[in-house]
């Protein structure tokens with residue numbers, strides 16, 4: 067289990083005790099979601115764009131139109147930042163200052179790699195099955211035209227961090243006697 071960050075830029079500094087760099091923790095957070103936010107800069111302007119993903123082994127696959135600015139940034143060799151966030155609870159404290167959320171989040175830094183050939187089809191299979199399990203074998207698969215109009219990019223999990231908050235409110239001792247309900251309101255994302 068890796069206990070040190072792969073690089074200084076993924077070292078969790080604020081609430082370092084909530085940080086983790088072991089791949090099992092990062093993988094579980096990634097596998098629990100299918101929407102990420104991708105950060106990249108174009109001409110000095112940062113953009114953070116939501117998009118789908120799937121993890122396969124040591125990479126995350128992303129896809130989209132070759133005409134999309136996001137996909138162009140992904141294949142341009144520029145630095146990327148991908149985040150995945152799960153909110154597990156709203157933490158209600160005695161003071162508004164100590165309100166918080168319980169969460170699991172992952173950050174991945176790196177450069178994209180354009181994916182082609184057999185790996186491209188495998189990546190699309192992974193994304194479809196991750197988001198809508200069972201659909202690859204039931205819905206029509208992509209034809210040559212659709213494949214050529216879809217860009218697929220791999221982002222390696224070489225530099226990543228996880229951050230996790232659990233538990234109840236951390237109230238100040240001076241607020242102990244304030245008569246207001248406290249606790250954690252659980253939050254879940256469910257398929258209907």
Ligand SMILES: Cc1cc2nc3c(=O)[nH]c(=O)nc-3n(C[C@H](O)[C@H](O)[C@H](O)COP(=O)(O)OP(=O)(O)OC[C@H]3O[C@@H](n4cnc5c(N)ncnc54)[C@H](O)[C@@H]3O)c2cc1C
Pocket residue numbers: 075076077078079080081151152153167169170171172173226227228229
């Ligand atoms: C749902 C949610 C709500 C949050 N709300 C707030 C809020 O309202 N205000 C606030 O200040 N913070 C909030 N946080 C925490 C926030 O994500 C940052 O961790 C925190 O603000 C410290 O930022 P920083 O740039 O100083 O991090 P630093 O600790 O300096 O970041 C250094 C490195 O640590 C890693 N890292 C930092 N944060 C995370 C993370 N969340 N997950 C995985 N890796 C991480 C990254 O690799 C980053 O490059 C929230 C987090 C979540 C998941």
